[in-house]
Amino acid sequence: MDPRCISSYTDKALISSVAFCTDDTSFVTGGIDKCIRLHQVEKSTREIKYKCESAVRCVALAPNGKCMFGGDENGKIWMKALSVSQQKEDADSFVAHFKAINSIAFSPDGTRYTTASNDGTAKIFEYPTNNFVASFKGHTHWVLSSEFSPDSNVIVTAGEDKTCRIWDVLNKEKPRVFGKFPASVTHATFHPSGTIVGVALADGSFLLIDVRNEKTIQYYPKAHNGPITALRFHPSGSFALTSSTDKTLSIWDLIEGLKFYTIDGFADEVVDCKWSSNGSKFIACTKSGEVKTFSTNFDKLIKTIENTTSTAGSASDSRIDEATGVMNPELKRGHPPKKESKPKQEDMTPEERDAKITAALTKMLNQVEILTKSAAMMTERVNMQAKTVERLQAAYNQ
Structure with a gap:
């Protein structure tokens, strides 16, 4: 039941982000060379390249599978219709932030997406119109990630200011603030249950917080020997995947509260990782351009x-x-416990x-x-x- 590498590819350019396409047979990478690339998992050396104006720091795929997005270091969002049969070098774009965009994430219902930026804000835009919806200000430093809850009603943001914050998308009230933590929050994401938030830290630790009572329910100190670059929950909710600058991936059994598996052998810092939509595969990329896809295998245990x-x-x-x-x-x-009055x-x-x-x-x-x-x-x-x-x-x- 050990994970197995099914595809390995090294890009010529430095890579900052990776994401599976919705069919899980293709993936997209964002590069420091100002390009977004589309690859097939089994034939990853074949690529379609789309040029942007500056280094691409993050990529995301629309849930309908029709469009891929990239956020660059100058605050622009780049969009391109997903196609392996037609190649057009340039992608469409618009200015979303005044500084670098660190993450783009779609709502599960596919109607909106949220961005996080070094300008200290997170924003929400409509999809596919790209109309501006809202801006969320409160972090005192860079916002490193922003993601929706499973019901698409709130977002959670991660900040260089050592806090993560939960914002109500509908009424835009003041956020619920968690922290300060011992180190910068590099990534924050919702568990599939919607009641738990995973928080990854720059000191290599991560923790799970129950947002209903604001209590830490699991804490993994020094899970890595370097900052955690991404924390991803398996669709089942039973496992978590973490990537780190220590050149490793780790899989965590959240039921047992223990490390399940460690994948090393990467030549450089692992800057991003993602599960496929059904959790049967996961993908990771390094800063120097190495991309590896793995078969999960232990999904049989989950079933x-x-x-x-x-x-x-x-x-x-x-x-x-x-x-x-x-x-x-x-x-x-x-x-x-409060005593409940029993009806006669x-x-x-x-x-x-x-x-x-x-x-x-x-x-x-x-x-x-x-x-x-x-x-x-x-x-x-x-x-x-x-x-x-x-x-x-x-x-x-x-």
Whole structure:
């Protein structure tokens, strides 16, 4: 179940960002040589190149798969229709910021995208019209990333000022500020559950914060020996992928709270990484132009775990909540639970009594589901370790 490299390619130019296309068979890179390049995963040496006016610092793909975007060091956004059959050297552009753009990310509903810039702001634009929607000011230094929540209603920003902030897209109220952290926040992103934010730091650490009670639920100190350049959650929510200037990629098991796998062998700093849309692959690029694509393989483990349990309905919390034991905010702070007044039996109608019984049974079923998932995960871990021991024993006996 180890990840396997399925494609390796070294670009002639320095690379700053990489992203899968929506079909997961192609990818896009942004280069310091002022170009956006489109590649095929299996034939990565073949490329279509689009020229920009200055170094491209970030790239993104529209969710509909029809357009690729790049943000440059002068604050311009570059756009080009996605096509492998027609080549046009120049892309369209407009000025979005006064300084370098560090990230571009689309909303899951595909109607907007958000940008982060060295001018200290994050902005939102409509797609495909590119009409300006809103600007978010509050960071006291560069904004290094900006991304939407799964419901597309809020964004989370990462700042050089050692904070991350959550902004309401709809009412534009003052943001919720997290930090200051021990180091600059290099990347912040939402977990697929929508209730947890992952925060990557320049000191090589990362942490998970439950935004409902503003508590840190997992902390990985010194996860890397250099700044983390990207933190990406697997679509299942069970794993995280991190890249770093220490020339490694790491995969983290969020259920166990442990490092699952480390990929080294890169010749330079790993500046970006992404999962494919279904999590079956991931891609990473180095500053010097090396791009590697990997088959995840352990997605089979995820499917096994998911198949051992039924979905108990929307009342069930995400697996990461279950694994980390996220509690009611009052309980987390050490306060006793509030006593609920029980309605008198004679005041309850038969319908109310049935609804109460149903709610209690649903809660019990959800708790059983949590235990079942945990047991399934432990069983799979034991099986994986047993196979590893068998391989080592076989190699020793040869």
